[in-house]
Amino acid sequence: xxxxxxxxxxxxxxxxxxxxxxxxxxxxxxxxxxxxxxxxxxxxxxxxxxxxxxxxxxxxxxxxxxxxxxxxxxxxxxxxxxxxxxxxxxxxxxxxxxxxxxxxxxxxxxxxxxxxxxxxxxxxxxxxxxxxxxxxxxxxxxxxxxxxxxxxxxxxxxxxxxxxxxxxxxxxxxxxxxxxxxxxxxxxxxxxxxxxxxxxxxxxxxxxxxxxxxxxxxxxxxxxxxxxxxxxxxxxxxxxxxxxxxxxxxxxxxxxxxxxxxxxxxxxxxxxxxxxxxxxxxxxxxx
Amino acid sequence: xxxxxxxxxxxxxxxxxxxxxxxxxxxxxxxxxxxxxxxxxxxxxxxxxxxxxxxxxxxxxxxxxxxxxxxxxxxxxxxxxxxxxxxxxxxxxxxxxxxxxxxxxxxxxxxxxxxxxxxxxxxxxxxxxxxxxxxxxxxxxxxxxxxxxxxxxxxxxxxxxxxxxxxxxxxxxxxxxxxxxxxxxxxxxxxxxxxxxxxxxxxxxxxxxxxxxxxxxxxxxxxxxxxxxxxxxxxxxxxxxxxxxxxxxxxxxxxxxxxxxxxxxxxxxxxxxxxxxxxxxxxxxxxxxxxxxxxxxxxxxxxxxxxxxxxxxxxxxxxxxxxxxxxxxxxxxxxxxxxxxxxxxxxxxxxxxxxxxxxxxxxxxxxxxxxxxxxxxxxxxxxxxxxxxxxxxxxxxxxxxxxxxxxxxxxxxxxxxxxxxxxxxxxxxxxxxxxxxxxxxxxxxxxxxxxxxxxxxxxxxxxxxxxxxxxxxxxxxxxxxxxxxxxxxxxxxxxxxxxxxxxxxxxxxxxxxxxxxxxxxxxxxxxxxxxxxxxxxxxxxxxxxxxxxxxxxxxxxxxxxxxxxxxxxxxxxxxxxxxxxxxxxxxxxxx
Numbered sequence: 094x095x096x097x098x099x100x101x102x103x104x105x106x107x108x109x110x111x112x113x114x115x116x117x118x119x120x121x122x123x124x125x126x127x128x129x130x131x132x133x134x135x136x137x138x139x140x141x142x143x144x145x146x147x148x149x150x151x152x153x154x155x156x157x158x159x160x161x162x163x164x165x166x167x168x169x170x171x172x173x174x175x176x177x178x179x180x181x182x183x184x185x186x187x188x189x190x191x192x193x194x195x196x197x198x199x200x201x202x203x204x205x206x207x208x209x210x211x212x213x214x215x216x217x218x219x220x221x222x223x224x225x226x227x228x229x230x231x232x233x234x235x236x237x238x239x240x241x242x243x244x245x246x247x248x249x250x251x252x253x254x255x256x257x258x259x260x261x262x263x264x265x266x267x268x269x270x271x272x273x274x275x276x277x278x279x280x281x282x283x284x285x286x287x288x289x290x291x292x293x294x295x296x297x298x299x300x301x302x303x304x305x306x307x308x309x310x311x312x313x314x315x316x317x318x319x320x321x322x323x324x325x326x327x328x329x330x331x332x333x334x335x336x337x338x339x340x341x342x343x344x345x346x347x348x349x350x351x352x353x354x355x356x357x358x359x360x361x362x363x364x365x366x367x368x369x370x371x372x373x374x375x376x377x378x379x380x
Numbered sequence: 381x382x383x384x385x386x387x388x389x390x391x392x393x394x395x396x397x398x399x400x401x402x403x404x405x406x407x408x409x410x411x412x413x414x415x416x417x418x419x420x421x422x423x424x425x426x427x428x429x430x431x432x433x434x435x436x437x438x439x440x441x442x443x444x445x446x447x448x449x450x451x452x453x454x455x456x457x458x459x460x461x462x463x464x465x466x467x468x469x470x471x472x473x474x475x476x477x478x479x480x481x482x483x484x485x486x487x488x489x490x491x492x493x494x495x496x497x498x499x500x501x502x503x504x505x506x507x508x509x510x511x512x513x514x515x516x517x518x519x520x521x522x523x524x525x526x527x528x529x530x531x532x533x534x535x536x537x538x539x540x541x542x543x544x545x546x547x548x549x550x551x552x553x554x555x556x557x558x559x560x561x562x563x564x565x566x567x568x569x570x571x572x573x574x575x576x577x578x579x580x581x582x583x584x585x586x587x588x589x590x591x592x593x594x595x596x597x598x599x600x601x602x603x604x605x606x607x608x609x610x611x612x613x614x615x616x617x618x619x620x621x622x623x624x625x626x627x628x629x630x631x632x633x634x635x636x637x638x639x640x641x642x643x644x645x646x647x648x649x650x651x652x653x654x655x656x657x658x659x660x661x662x663x664x665x666x667x668x669x670x671x672x673x674x675x676x677x678x679x680x681x682x683x684x685x686x687x688x689x690x691x692x693x694x695x696x697x698x699x700x701x702x703x704x705x706x707x708x709x710x711x712x713x714x715x716x717x718x719x720x721x722x723x724x725x726x727x728x729x730x731x732x733x734x735x736x737x738x739x740x741x742x743x744x745x746x747x748x749x750x751x752x753x754x755x756x757x758x759x760x761x762x763x764x765x766x767x768x769x770x771x772x773x774x775x776x777x778x779x780x781x782x783x784x785x786x787x788x789x790x791x792x793x794x795x796x797x798x799x800x801x802x803x804x805x806x807x808x809x810x811x812x813x814x815x816x817x818x819x820x821x822x823x824x825x826x827x828x829x830x831x832x833x834x835x836x837x838x839x840x841x842x843x844x845x846x847x848x849x850x851x852x853x854x855x856x857x858x859x860x861x862x863x864x865x866x867x868x869x870x871x872x873x874x875x876x877x878x879x880x881x882x883x884x885x886x887x888x889x890x891x892x893x894x895x896x897x898x899x900x901x902x903x904x905x906x907x908x909x910x911x912x913x914x915x916x917x918x919x920x921x922x923x924x925x926x927x928x929x930x931x932x933x934x935x936x937x938x939x940x941x942x943x944x945x946x947x948x949x950x951x952x953x954x955x956x957x958x959x960x961x962x963x964x965x966x967x968x969x970x971x
Contacts, residue, residue: 105811106784107822135809139644151811152822157803158811159643160823161636162666168600168633172640172648173803175624176598180644180803201629357624362645362802364595364768368761369621375589376759379579380410 100129103138105155111146112220116293116304119267120214121150123291124183127277128156133181141170143186143195146221147214147293150185164195167202167211174207177360178352181281182209189219192228192248199250203257203286208350210280213250214267214293217302224298234301250290251331251342255324260285260348262327263341266307267293272315272339279341285348292337307337314340322346383437385522385571386447389511390431390461391454399536400452400511401432402751404518405580406532408436409753411524412574416441416872417751418945419690429461438572441752442717442872443948449569450521452514456484466490469568473497473517475510491565493517495558504551512548516555524571526556579756583721583747583869584609584651587677588617590725591649593764596675597623598641598648600634602656605689606748607679610651631656635663635676642672643812645802647729651677653745654687654696657703664704664738666814668837671790671798673732673739673769675725680744682943691943692745694868697922700740701897709837711735711844712896714742716853716871718752719759724894726764731848734769735797735840742896744917746869746945772799774806781807788819792832796839841898850895852902860887862959863909865902865935867893867923869945870915876948881955888955899926906931911962913938913955917945936962 103125111117128138135156142151144163151158157180161169170184191199191213202211217234219225226239229250233242254262261283265273273291280287292307319340320326327343330336389400398419405415416435433448435441448465451458453474459466466472468489474481476494486492495517497510504513512533519526533548581589588610591599599618601611615625623646628634634650642648652660657678667674680696682688700712711731715724721743728739772780780788780799789810791798798819801808812821818829853871856878866874871892878888889909893899906912906927912935914924919941927935938954940946946954 105822136806137804138809139803140811141640149823151813156809156811157643158821159640159670160811160813160815161639161670162663162814165632165636165663168628168636169640169643171626172598172600172637172642173644174640175626175637176641176644176646176648177803197629198633201633355624356619358622360645360802360804361597361623361641361647362804364597364647364766366766368593368764368766369595371620372593372761372764375592375617376579376756376761379581379585380577380756 098129098132098134100125103128103135103154103156105153107152109153110149112297114296115146116216116267116291116295117147117150117214119270119273120212120291120293121153123265123267123270123274123277124185124212125154126274127281128181128183130274130278131181131281137179138181138183139173141166141173141182141184143190145187145190145219147185147187148190164190164193165198166190167195167198170209171202171205171207174209175352175357177362178208178357179360183212183281184209185212185214188213188215188217188227188229192250196228196248200253200257203254203259203288205351206258206260206285206348207352208285210277210287210289212277212280212289212291215250215290216293216295216299217247218295218299220295220298231301249331254288255328255331255343259288259343260345261287261341262331262343263289264339265289265291266311266339267291268304268308269339272313276341283344283348285345285350311337311339314338314342383439384441384445385436385449385569386433386445387436387450387518388431388433388448388462389452389454389514390429390458393428393430395430395454396511397430397432400515401434403512403529403532403536404515405434405751406535407528408434409578409580410531411528412576412578413438413571414441414578415580415751415753416443418444419749429457431458431461436571438574443876444945446947446949450518452518453484454511456481459484459486463487471521471567473514473521493521493559493563495555497555500554500558501551504554505547509548509551512551513555516552517559519552520556520559521567522569522571523567525573526552528573577756578753579759580751580753581718582609582749582751583718583743584679585613586718586721587651587725587741587743588613589759590722591729592618592621593722593761594647594726594729595766596647596649596729597621598638598646599623599650600626600628600637600641601650601652602628602631602634604653604656606681606745607651607653607656607677609748610677610679631659632662635660639663639667639672639674642674643670643803647733649675649677651679653679653681654683657696657699661703664710665706665708667738668708668710669814669816670812671736671837673736675728675732675739675741677741677743679748680742688943690745692917692945693941693943694744694917696742697896697918700742709737709841710897711737711739712742713739714868714894714896715747716868716892716894718747718750719754720894721747722759730765730767731844734767735844736769736800737840742868744869770797770799772801772805772808777801777805777807782820786810786820789821790817790819790833790836792819792836795843796836797843845898850898850900852900853892853894855890855892857887858889860889861910862886862888863891863905863912864888864915864955865891865893865912865927866915867896870917873946873948873951874915877952877955880949880952884956886956886959901930902927903931906933906935911936911959913958915946915951917941
């Protein structure tokens with residue numbers, strides 16, 4: 094693996110088909126920078142993408158990658174990492190993929206705490222299907238399928254993560270490229286499941302949660318006295334419904350990744366060309 | 381026909397029925413006798429009744445029959461449940477001192493052997509051992525040396541301490557001596573022992589052992605009857621070979637974890653049953669289009685919906701063949717015996733990796749809950765071959781890079797099989813997707829590329845048909861007028877049914893098919909027979925439909941969907957009746 098990897102090495106030669114101005118451009122650039130900054134290389138990196146606008150990311154990046162079934166990106170990422178802990182595994186998806194159809198997998202992936210990162214492009218809208226409510230849409234957000242708004246409160250993914258025993262919870266904003274890249278880098282470096290929710294505005298279908306809205310309302314935790322290692326402080330910030338924060342909300346310093354706790358030492362790819370040594374003992378067990 | 385003994389213990393759930401059956405089955409196996417156990421039988425009355433049955437002989441036993449020789453009845457109801465299977469030489473062992481057992485009436489002139497199981501167990505150290513007292517009594521009735529029990533008692537109770545083991549040995553002897561002293565009677569049974577060494581295992585264990593033998597390193601699953609034993613077998617054991625079992629949050633996750641591990645280069649599998657395979661169906665197409673080698677095992681049970689979770693059925697054949705939207709190339713294999721569960725699992729991994737395709741390994745409850753004896757050589761690990769297919773490494777990857785140096789993971793090769801680079805391989809970085817994609821794995825809607833990729837994936841099946849042998853197993857008289865065809869676990873019952881039929885002068889050619897797709901073409905075999913009967917445990921005859929489709933000719937069908945597998949004698953009767961019907965029909969047509 095060469096040490097002079099640049100973030101552009103993670104770029105494929107496919108041009109993104111995201112709408113001009115989409116937050117996902119900034120989100121992806123930050124992911125690539127973070128991967129390069131952490132000394133990774135396309136050949137040791139595995140990206141798993143979900144379905145939706147965000148899911149296209151595997152095509153625009155260069156690495157080993159799988160773009161799978163709607164909502165199941167996290168289980169794929171867990172399987173990859175368990176089978177080869179030497180790989181850098183990054184899972185990426187949107188608010189629909191992660192918090193609606195994949196919500197069950199989200200809380201269990203958080204609990205399992207496999208050493209990987211999960212970057213969610215949260216635009217509070219379904220963009221690829223042209224503008225329906227997502228699980229993070231506001232209660233009164235009018236769309237074609239919810240003419241009076243969803244009439245239910247949005248999901249709070251960071252609260253779900255905290256309640257599920259998360260060891261790393263962060264929030265970024267795609268337009269603040271430097272902070273976004275730094276925080277994704279911290280998620281990669283974290284020993285465990287690094288969860289980053291990214292406000293990644295949809296300029297075509299969401300006229301409420303816009304760049305202007307986030308720019309005006311978001312507060313950088315670096316400019317506060319927030320202690321990321323204090324779970325109670327994290328809880329208070331996460332549950333504050335009228336505030337948006339950027340930064341690492343919570344980190345467990347003592348996090349030990351699942352695969353380490355399970356004693357997985359290396360890649361499972363290499364096997365002998367016949368039954369493994371000692372296999373006959375398995376037969377003898379049945380005497 | 382084996383000179384067999386049919387033994388059972390029955391009672392309520394929670395009476396330790398299964399573990400008592402296992403202790404006796406192990407003792408018989410260690411004494412050099414063949415054993416075939418079953419737990420999947422109908423209750424005549426209502427739920428809550430449970431039993432463990434053992435058929436044993438010095439010859440191989442391949443199925444269950446409709447006869448009970450020794451019955452240990454822990455409840456009165458156990459006697460009623462088995463009324464039809466008892467006969468005048470049967471011996472029913474029960475505790476006549478129990479207030480609940482006062483009204484027991486033993487039918488058909490069978491011997492009622494009242495043994496104070498509870499009291500004798502208490503004498504040995506605790507009422508909890510009453511089942512073992514009954515085992516000791518059964519040893520005396522069958523003239524089976526009680527020392528054979530000791531080893532299996534040690535195996536069962538060893539981790540609870542030597543005192544417990546000794547108490548159980550005493551309990552068994554209390555039962556034996558009571559029968560010896562109190563009943564001055566010659567019983568009709570003499571259970572012979574031999575010097576043979578057998579191993580005793582069920583179909584799920586055989587699949588698990590086959591997976592480890594084949595180099596499987598990753599298993600993700602979600603507990604479900606009757607596939608859980610595959611998972612429990614692998615847990616802990618696969619670790620000793622560098623692997624891991626993961627219990628996922630649901631089957632959607634399980635198959636995707638297994639897929640991820642396979643993409644990372646591990647031999648990987650999942651196993652489930654009906655309701656779980658429904659969820660996994662979502663991912664079948666992705667496995668196929670991403671060309672990921674994956675073994676997906678369905679241990680069938682009675683459906684649809686929750687169905688009868690602890691009952692037998694072969695109802696998922698169409699699901700295995702056609703499950704999932706779009707057209708999904710796949711292999712479907714259905715092992716026909718417990719030992720074949722082992723070998724077909726090994727083969728499933730080789731097919732999966734050689735052709736980078738999903739392989740459906742379709743087993744069923746009848747094999748999952750049956751323990752059967754085999755010579756250890758049946759599972760000769762030296763015979764296991766591992767073929768990983770077209771895996772490329774740093775040294776040969778250049779051949780597979782395009783003019784811009786990009787790895788072509790979906791290269792449309794002449795045989796349809798593309799190169800495979802495990803993540804971590806230098807210059808191998810590539811993506812793949814469930815979207816239609818080009819040779820680089822990138823999304824496309826280009827019509828030419830679409831057709832090229834579909835053809836290339838389907839071509840792998842054609843290549844496999846040329847390179848592999850998807851043959852049937854054949855028994856009986858190859859020139860017989862009657863051809864019986866079955867798939868999956870019916871093989872054993874049908875082989876024994878042939879003995880019954882032979883006694884009645886009916887010769888049968890029996891073809892047992894383990895390969896459902898691709899499968900052997902039976903056109904000539906069906907044409908050569910006067911009558912063809914397809915035997916399967918489902919209501920609609922899913923395999924018979926396939927055979928008719930293949931050979932363009934109608935076949936007779938024997939279907940059973942009570943939730944209970946075929947008994948050998950019952951199956952013989954069914955075949956006979958079908959032949960008579962068919963002859964009647966042919967006569968009518970002639971008129």
